[in-house]
Amino acid sequence: MNRSTLALALAGSLATALAGAAFAAPLSPEKMAGNEKCYGVALKGQNDCAAGAGTTCAGTSTMDYQGNAWKAVPKGTCVTMKGGMHMGSLTPIKS
């Protein structure tokens, strides 16, 4: 495909998508938010889950600075497969 053929193909594809999605006019952010599920998968997060991240804090009496006294093995949730290679679920490891 040469440059101008590609350019025309892209323009045509875009025109179709714009018309098909009825997005010829700019959408308000609210409308766009309502339409975002049309494309990709919107993952639901806790909206303010990290809002407090990185905020300054005061001193502490929790003495937690003691060299290397920790076990170097991850012990959190782990990914386990179900129903073959392509399904997975996360289960807490029993410690």
Added chain:
Amino acid sequence: MDFATGQHAFAQALLHADAPLPLGLTGAGGAVDAARFAVYRNNVHVGLTRALAQRFGVTERLVGAEFFAGMARAYAQDHKPSSPLIIDYGDDFPDFIAGFEPAQTLPYLPDVARLEAAWTRAYHAADAAPLAFSRLAAFTPEALATLTLKPHPSATLLRSPYPAGAIWAAHQGTELADIEAWQPETVLVVRPEMAVNVHVLPASDGLFAALLFAGGTLGAAAEAALTEEPTFDFGAALVGLLTLSAFAGIHQGDVP
């Protein structure tokens, strides 16, 4: 001892758990007790590891609190914040995790941490109006192919060989959710308004989006995507990305 020399010695002793106490410290009873200097050492390190635990909550759940604390301590030992803005602390923690030997059994861990880092960056990023569809209508086909798009200031695109988005999403509730498919994911983190959105892009559009985020022209990105996947739908991909507010600006290159 002058002021600067004394402060330097204090900082050096603060940074190393096994360093001797700096000279010239006292307490009410005369010699200073080591536990008193340890309060400062502890404050610095606990403050930093707590900041990491808050920002990387899913990462912490994936490895457990004890392992995370050790990993965060190892990072904080050699990575002090470069400024008083703790909101930026840990931007390169995911890269550290990628090279952290004990975490190698969880190969998806760095990408989940990258997603979490992107979330906080998006939360604090500059506000900007997303690029409107109507802006594209003004260009001729030839010009359209030469356009480059400026990512939204809050946007991060993460290309992962793992289902980083699904793993992250599975940890958003108190109960763990299932992961539908164990597959590579291209994840877009963006905050068009005040809520941070996380999206998994269609697999066929991952390369296209990545090339646009890297500054490639629409033409070059589309060509590469079509080469990889002949059924790639340029219009749908571009409109989709604009719908998600992935971009905030447009730049027209030279028409060849």
Added chain:
Amino acid sequence: MNAVPRDCLPARAGLGLKPEHYSHVLEARPDIGFFEVHAENYMGAGGPPHLYLEAVAGLYPLSLHGVGLSIGAAGPLDATHLRRLRDLIDRYRPQSFSEHLAWSTHDTGFLNDLLPLPYTPETLARVSEHVDEAQQAIGRQLLLENPSTYLLFAESTIDEIDFLEAVAERTGCGLLLDVNNVMVSCVNHRLDPTAYIDRFPVERVGEIHLAGYDETVDGAGDRLLIDAHGSPVKTDVMALYELTLARTGPLPTLIEWDNDVPAFPTLHAEAVRVDALIAGQAVRRNVLKRAG
């Protein structure tokens, strides 16, 4: 610059504004005298923190409290950080701006704690230069806060109160009297907290801080108080605060609770407790005035 700003914090209890309480504060509009935020938490480019702070600052008086300027550093102040502070102050026009008599920057990076310094003629000169420079940069008076400390320096030749007073005298800055810090430092150094309050130059105090401390012991078994900001104000600090109020008269008083932040009603109850003490002090003063 040395004039007291006309628009100042009310002589009431104030609370730290935390992200988990943004929505509640804006919806319920609780009767709180003022809110205080750490300046460094609002130095991102945009996003919800600024949206909420703008809304809250439109409803309540605002105190901006810096924790990262490192006024007590031997090295120079961070010009970039001063610019950030100036921009934030220009944007939000807080009724008060305060910082600490402490240091936290070093050539290896930011040390994320309020570290102590010896009190000598050399450090007094440096701290005064830094306060001067900061006030020039932000175009307003700052309040300098007394620190909580866990150890002392053999080379110190100036008493902490004299040091703070001298900085204020030289620079025209005001002082922030943290009563919990007074208790923490005095217990840690076997000094009398009441004597500290009695000697403090109260006419220079623009704001008071209260917080909860943690208690432990050092290796020798001596009491060691830690400024932890994670619990209600302790009884002995509240009593010391009442003594302070009797000297200062009603002053804006912040309750700091930064770790293990509780639900808003718990904080509100602390504010009500402090408001009652301030009001009681105001009444006593009026009675005395009429009697006299």
